[in-house]
Amino acid sequence: MNIAVEARLAAALTCGVCAGVIAAQNNRRVALGLLIVQYAAVTLLVTQFIPVAIASVKLAGGLIACSILGVTLARLPQAAQARGGGSIPTGRSFRLISVLVVVVAGWGLSRDRWMGTLPLEAYASLGSALLMTLGLLQLGTSDTPFRVGLGILTILSGFEIAYASVEPSLAVLALLAIVHIGISLTVSYLILVVGKVNADRETMA
Amino acid sequence: MSAPFLVFAGSALLTLAAGLLRRRLLAAAIVSACGAALIALFVMMAPTDVPISLLGVNLKLSGTWNVLGRSFNLVPGARPAVGFLYLSGAFLFGGGWAAKPNRYFFPAGIMSLALVAGSLLIQPFVFAAVLLEMTAMAAVLLLATVEYPAQRGGLRLLALYTLAMMAILLSGWMLSIAGVTTATPGLARQISLLLVLGFAVLMAVPPFHLWLPTAAESTNPYALSFVTVILQSAGLFFLLRFLDTYAWLRQSPGLFYGLRVAGVAMVGFGGLAALSQRSFSKLMAYALVADFGVALLAVGAGTPAGFELALGLSAVRVFGLGAWALGLTVIRGQSGRDDLEALAGAGYRLPLASAASIVGVLSIAGLPLTAGFPARWALLSAIAPAHVITATTVVLSILITSAGAIRWIGVLFRTVPFVAAQVPPLSVQILLGAGIGLCVLFGIFPQLLFPWVVLAASELANLMS
Numbered sequence: 001m002n003i004a005v006e007a008r009l010a011a012a013l014t015c016g017v018c019a020g021v022i023a024a025q026n027n028r029r030v031a032l033g034l035l036i037v038q039y040a041a042v043t044l045l046v047t048q049f050i051p052v053a054i055a056s057v058k059l060a061g062g063l064i065a066c067s068i069l070g071v072t073l074a075r076l077p078q079a080a081q082a083r084g085g086g087s088i089p090t091g092r093s094f095r096l097i098s099v100l101v102v103v104v105a106g107w108g109l110s111r112d113r114w115m116g117t118l119p120l121e122a123y124a125s126l127g128s129a130l131l132m133t134l135g136l137l138q139l140g141t142s143d144t145p146f147r148v149g150l151g152i153l154t155i156l157s158g159f160e161i162a163y164a165s166v167e168p169s170l171a172v173l174a175l176l177a178i179v180h181i182g183i184s185l186t187v188s189y190l191i192l193v194v195g196k197v198n199a200d201r202e203t204m205a
Numbered sequence: 206m207s208a209p210f211l212v213f214a215g216s217a218l219l220t221l222a223a224g225l226l227r228r229r230l231l232a233a234a235i236v237s238a239c240g241a242a243l244i245a246l247f248v249m250m251a252p253t254d255v256p257i258s259l260l261g262v263n264l265k266l267s268g269t270w271n272v273l274g275r276s277f278n279l280v281p282g283a284r285p286a287v288g289f290l291y292l293s294g295a296f297l298f299g300g301g302w303a304a305k306p307n308r309y310f311f312p313a314g315i316m317s318l319a320l321v322a323g324s325l326l327i328q329p330f331v332f333a334a335v336l337l338e339m340t341a342m343a344a345v346l347l348l349a350t351v352e353y354p355a356q357r358g359g360l361r362l363l364a365l366y367t368l369a370m371m372a373i374l375l376s377g378w379m380l381s382i383a384g385v386t387t388a389t390p391g392l393a394r395q396i397s398l399l400l401v402l403g404f405a406v407l408m409a410v411p412p413f414h415l416w417l418p419t420a421a422e423s424t425n426p427y428a429l430s431f432v433t434v435i436l437q438s439a440g441l442f443f444l445l446r447f448l449d450t451y452a453w454l455r456q457s458p459g460l461f462y463g464l465r466v467a468g469v470a471m472v473g474f475g476g477l478a479a480l481s482q483r484s485f486s487k488l489m490a491y492a493l494v495a496d497f498g499v500a501l502l503a504v505g506a507g508t509p510a511g512f513e514l515a516l517g518l519s520a521v522r523v524f525g526l527g528a529w530a531l532g533l534t535v536i537r538g539q540s541g542r543d544d545l546e547a548l549a550g551a552g553y554r555l556p557l558a559s560a561a562s563i564v565g566v567l568s569i570a571g572l573p574l575t576a577g578f579p580a581r582w583a584l585l586s587a588i589a590p591a592h593v594i595t596a597t598t599v600v601l602s603i604l605i606t607s608a609g610a611i612r613w614i615g616v617l618f619r620t621v622p623f624v625a626a627q628v629p630p631l632s633v634q635i636l637l638g639a640g641i642g643l644c645v646l647f648g649i650f651p652q653l654l655f656p657w658v659v660l661a662a663s664e665l666a667n668l669m670s
Binding site for chain 1: 272273274275332335338339342345346349350351354355356357359360363364367368370371374375378382
């Protein structure tokens with residue numbers, strides 16, 4: 001589908017803003033809301049390469065993944081929900097600066113064709129690079145299942161924009177959508193089952 | 206009816222049965238072990254694409270199962286690898302009940318086996334990376350449990366396998382579209398970089414080994430052994446399949462040299478780190494890194510004998526890991542921890558369990574008379590004249606890792622005030638004895654095992670020619 005240049009630019013920038021804010025702030029519910037918006041932007045970028053009906057598989061997979069994480073957050077005790085956090089460097093200014101540095105790096109990377117081989121359109125390349133670099137930042141600066149899970153999902157979303165341009169088949173989309181759902185299920189398991197045991201032990205201690 | 210479909214359907218049924226029996230560990234272990242062994246036999250022996258008569262009914266099993274434009278092919282080249290994985294699973298499930306794993310160990314374990322089998326059967330085979338990512342997800346369920354609520358190792362595994370999946374998928378696309386040959390060195394270099402990243406994760410090459418010691422620190426040793434055997438074997442099969450399929454990769458001038466350098470680094474790093482550990486589980490984690498390094502050295506030899514020996518090392522690893530894990534689980538069940546202080550004198554309280562855990566580590570280290578030694582000896586014989594540094598590294602790996610294990614013999618048999626321990630049940634003692642026996646048996650009579658390995662390797666026609 002041919003979508004307007006402005007819409008593609010907006011989608012790429014939305015990807016960057018969402019991933020940047022997720023990495024820079026602590027609130028889990030805000031992060032989850034931004035992840036949903038991020039999936040919508042990724043789907044919009046992907047529609048350049050594949051029909052909307054097939055691209056919607058990606059959005060559906062993302063929404064299911066977000067729902068699983070949302071249900072998990074809702075089942076956490078209030079205290080644990082409020083705690084949020086999970087980033088190793090906790091200073092907000094530090095994280096803000098690191099996000100800005102990574103955004104610049106991502107923008108720089110997106111200007112070159114992927115290793116000189118992928119025929120990626122400029123805005124898709126920008127969205128993809130921003131998501132992958134900011135996802136890596138999130139992954140490197142987090143140590144809790146929720147935030148690591150968000151990091152992995154963000155990197156994967158960035159990769160999928162690039163990969164959809166070369167492998168637009170439904171089978172691959174479905175497999176990768178299953179991977180998104182699987183990651184969110186695994187992360188939910190770690191948060192709920194294992195996290196609860198750790199919390200109980202802390203309470204008893 | 207197709208054979209791959211039957212393999213997956215059988216695994217699904219087995220997962221269901223093990224799940225229903227999850228509160229009865231012994232029954233779940235028996236069902237899982239027998240079921241996995243049956244599937245292994247089916248995979249290795251089922252005649253495909255020829256008419257057969259079964260109980261008077263004429264059948265023809267297809268070797269291919271098509272799903273959404275992709276196919277799962279039970280081709281001769283994949284049969285030994287899939288069969289080996291199911292047999293390894295059957296072996297570890299058989300003793301699993303004694304290690305008191307989480308109740309989801311058996312269903313999640315069978316699910317992992319089916320996913321790895323899928324990764325070996327799928328065509329185009331670069332999509333195996335996606336199935337390996339799913340295997341990593343199932344592995345997280347095995348590593349982090351209510352009894353061992355450690356998250357970090359599992360999270361690292363998940364993150365690393367996601368990166369590997371992306372690298373392999375991208376390189377797979379480049380391979381299929383860009384038409385790489387030996388005449389396109391620039392493109393080959395770019396793809397090689399991606400492949401190196403992907404396989405470095407799958408083969409736990411430092412620094413991508415980080416999930417292993419972290420998980421070892423706080424996971425049921427038996428679950429860790431299972432996960433390591435499955436993931437590592439799958440990674441090695443995947444690597445060999447890549448080498449077998451792409452001639453330009455085999456003919457890359459620096460490839461085998463690079464593998465040998467990575468192997469030397471892994472052996473040095475793993476061996477020295479194992480020597481300095483204060484936790485018995487982490488000792489094994491680093492001993493495994495050194496062992497994986499020896500397997501890479503074998504592949505890096507670039508000869509048919511080297512490829513066979515890499516597969517052989519994978520096969521004997523199952524016995525060493527099983528014996529170590531069962532022994533340590535019994536000890537840890539009574540001491541609670543596995544550091545130097547907690548295990549001091551455990552050899553007097555639980556002699557059989559201590560012996561099993563030590564023999565297991567020594568087998569992974571490759572000490573003579575244990576299962577890990579014959580493959581190393583054969584590797585030395587095969588490479589010594591041409592690759593002196595590699596051969597020296599193999600010898601050093603045996604010495605350094607064994608020294609680490611021997612240090613722990615001193616800890617286990619340190620004289621401390623005797624505290625009586627609960628003697629394990631007879632059935633557990635039999636399993637421990639069997640674990641020690643198998644490690645020694647395959648150390649003395651490697652000819653019992655290696656013909657199977659040679660048979661498995663013979664299916665990699667291009668590598669073996």
